[in-house]
Amino acid sequence: MPGYRGRFAPTPSGPLHFGSLIAALASYLDARHAQGKWLVRIEDIDPPRSPAGADALILRQLEAFGLHWDEEVRYQSDRDAAYQAALERLATLGLAYPCSCSRKEWREHAVYPGWCREGLRHPGRPIAWRLRSDLAMRPVTWCDRLFGRQAFDPAELGDVVLKRKEGLWAYQLAVVIDDADQAISEVVRGFDLLDNTPWQRQLQDTLGLPAPRYLHLPLIVAANGQKLSKQNLAPALPTADAEVRGLLHRALIALDQAPDATLAQAPVDEQLNAAIAGWDASRLRAQPYRPQPVDTP
Template sequence: MSAYRGRFAPTPSGPLHFGSLVAALASFLDARRTGGEWRLRIEDIDPPRCPAGAADTILRQLEAFGLHWDGPVSWQHDRNDAYAAALERLKGMGLAYPCSCSRRQWRDHPIYPGWCRDGVREPGKPVAWRLRSDLGLRPVVWQDRLFGEQRFDPAELGDVVLQRKDGLWAYQLAVVVDDADQGISDVVRGFDLLDNTPWQRQLQHALGVPEPRYLHLPLIIGEDGQKLSKQNLAPALPEQDDAVRPLLHAALVALDQAPPRTLATAPAEEQLRWAVAHWEVARLRAEALRQAGTVTP
């Protein structure tokens, strides 16, 4: 993949917050700096977590901050056939197996112990489908653009779920199939997803699809020391221009891009023009090292 194609892929479980803005902004700037495309995918494969109207709110928030995407919005709820075909391929290769176990049953284990690898433990019960992490690509090694070489043995992380007992698709399979079908060359996302990458690289290798480059971003930490998230009730991003301008500037500061103070009152389009021209991944290095635990904060 020679041409850059990035993406932002929020789950519409609620409106975007400041941490979401930082991730979206970094992905947008990384794409635009190279003249590449920036796609938007709504990851709505878990309807119970996606209240009505949340996706529309996200679209409005991105537009309010000047983060305009290329092409049509992709919706995971339209992708059932693609996910099913991928799972069938994995079954045929012996890399996916049915599992009747519940989390309650293996709660005393750090990872799922693989009890159903050689046959369903409780026949007749609903089953999920899991990835045989011990049979796929091992170890998984890749060069993160910020955190450097990463090396994991996915078998030490456990056999991740690909399809849930209720028939809904799991994130790990869906994201791999969607990135491949959309021709995504670069994934820019938070450091909290770094340890998801080994399973995704296993799946990419098994399905014979291209492996994107990865840039994992330092997390945005709130005053309580916790990652900003919807679960932690991070406030929603505003859509009014007078509130957008200082927040967009604050997001550039959070990304260590050192924007001029005078830019804080400029329209979003002007701030983004400056940010695209000055985007440097290397500026994130110090905070990345602190969060990776390689230097003392």
């Protein structure tokens, strides 16, 4: 695909695990099969959750699996001015507003009820900034490359936070601004982020930014049925070549790519070259969880 630009954007809250590998590998193969660019972005907008050295470890893990990026790694912690400009634009349009409510106050509601839409309910308190999801584009529809047509009314999901009370930027705004700035044409990521897409499409539309195509991947779950995640203490990916080779083969199996069994212990580059040539996203099974969970070793 001419002009294909993909990316992998991990949060440096800890090392990558098998679920992370699935997202990184799928986005990499999709980009390379299309003879496109593959970028890495470190989403370090939450310093308290980003231990020192985690970003460097993530990059070493990617390199160990042969996943080499094409441009300089971007760090969201360097992007404050761009996010602030976008927030000010949204506020000028009447689509972002300050909110002084605490989660405890609205805990009996399924989503934030929009109490501060017409003015601060508690002047003098620290404020967050929220998106007026009821005034932006709605309903939101798009066609996911795996899960097909999607339709959401973001107003039913609530007014998402764009900037937190602590002054930290929220994921929804930062990811939209950076995807546009880096000219990302394809977003390949886990199914757990599918319901974030409506807010992101609203922001893209409001700010006049292009919308990438989306491919949401089935989640990888552990034997107990839980999604593999750092919060669930999923084991870190290895960096030793002997361990990496077998785990890369298992990741290709988990992505339904039916890799040649004779390549199970082949060098990483050999496995990746075969996987790039044979990559077929249509082989993925369109379901949130796999019926036979894949465990990390």
